[in-house]
Amino acid sequence: MTSRPLHGAVGQTLRIREVGDPVLRERAREVAPGELPALQGLIDELIATMRAAGGAGLAANQVGELVRVAVAEVPEGGNPRYPYKPPIPLTVMVNPVIEPLGPETLPIIEGCLSVPALRGELERFAAVRVRYLDRHGEAREDTFEGLSAGTFQHEVDHLDGILFLDRVSDPRTFMTWEQFERLHREPWLARIAAP
Numbered sequence: 001m002t003s004r005p006l007h008g009a010v011g012q013t014l015r016i017r018e019v020g021d022p023v024l025r026e027r028a029r030e031v032a033p034g035e036l037p038a039l040q041g042l043i044d045e046l047i048a049t050m051r052a053a054g055g056a057g058l059a060a061n062q063v064g065e066l067v068r069v070a071v072a073e074v075p076e077g078g079n080p081r082y083p084y085k086p087p088i089p090l091t092v093m094v095n096p097v098i099e100p101l102g103p104e105t106l107p108i109i110e111g112c113l114s115v116p117a118l119r120g121e122l123e124r125f126a127a128v129r130v131r132y133l134d135r136h137g138e139a140r141e142d143t144f145e146g147l148s149a150g151t152f153q154h155e156v157d158h159l160d161g162i163l164f165l166d167r168v169s170d171p172r173t174f175m176t177w178e179q180f181e182r183l184h185r186e187p188w189l190a191r192i193a194a195p
Contacts, residue, residue: 013049014063019115019163021064028059028066028159031094033137039069043092043135046071054081055113056088056151059158062114068095070155074148081111084189085147093132093140098156100125101143108150109173109180109188110164119180121173121188122164124150146192 017023031039042065050058050071056079057072074088105123127145130152134140144152154164168174175184 012045013052014045016049016053016058016062016113017064019165021114023064023066024061024114024158024163025161026061026066027161028061028068031067031069031133033133035067036094036133036135036137039067039094040135042067043069043071047073047090047092050113053113054079056082056085057155058113059155061158061161068159069093070096070159072151072155074151084185085151088144088148088151091142092135093130093155094135094137096130096132096152096156096159098125098153099129099131101127101129106146106150106192107188108147108192109175109184110150110154111177111180112154112164114158115163115165117177118165119175119177120164120168120171122167122169124153128152130156 046058046060046063049063050073056074057070059070060067070093071091072088073090074085076087079085104126106126107121108124109119109121111119126149128149129141129143131141
């Protein structure tokens with residue numbers, strides 16, 4: 001963690017670091033279970049910041065904290081930024097590990113709160129198992145498919161200092177958010193929905 005030992009009031013939002021900030025390129029360190037009581041404020045701030053920004057997930061690196069903590073959530077009824085994503089219950093992950101459940105991949109046009117207004121297409125595993133500790137130190141294991149699986153891979157990448165930009169194999173797929181909405185969203189959703 002950085003030098004500020006205590007976090008502010010519950011629900012305080014933090015500044016999201018943007019591409020070019022070196023902290024986004026560093027691998028976050030593992031968290032010992034005994035550290036979790038001191039990290040509860042950070043966890044609350046990650047949740048509040050993710051919700052305020054309309055994100056589907058947020059990793060600690062993105063707010064300048066190099067600990068392996070990330071959160072994900074897509075509420076029932078959708079997320080205004082990602083209305084096509086299926087619901088994900090609020091998930092707090094400490095030391096998450098991703099295991100692909102087979103070789104099948106899915107083309108996902110991703111964006112990122114740390115890369116404002118830009119999107120690009122990349123391949124993600126279509127189904128994954130995620131093992132992690134919850135905010136209370138309890139071991140958890142969940143499986144996700146499709147766009148939800150992509151969300152968890154994206155957040156664990158952040159903890160490893162990897163941005164979605166690094167995984168885009170064809171730079172011609174980069175687009176602004178506006179052009180994605182106007183020209184690419186519907187054809188892409190039809191493509192990934194095809195059997």
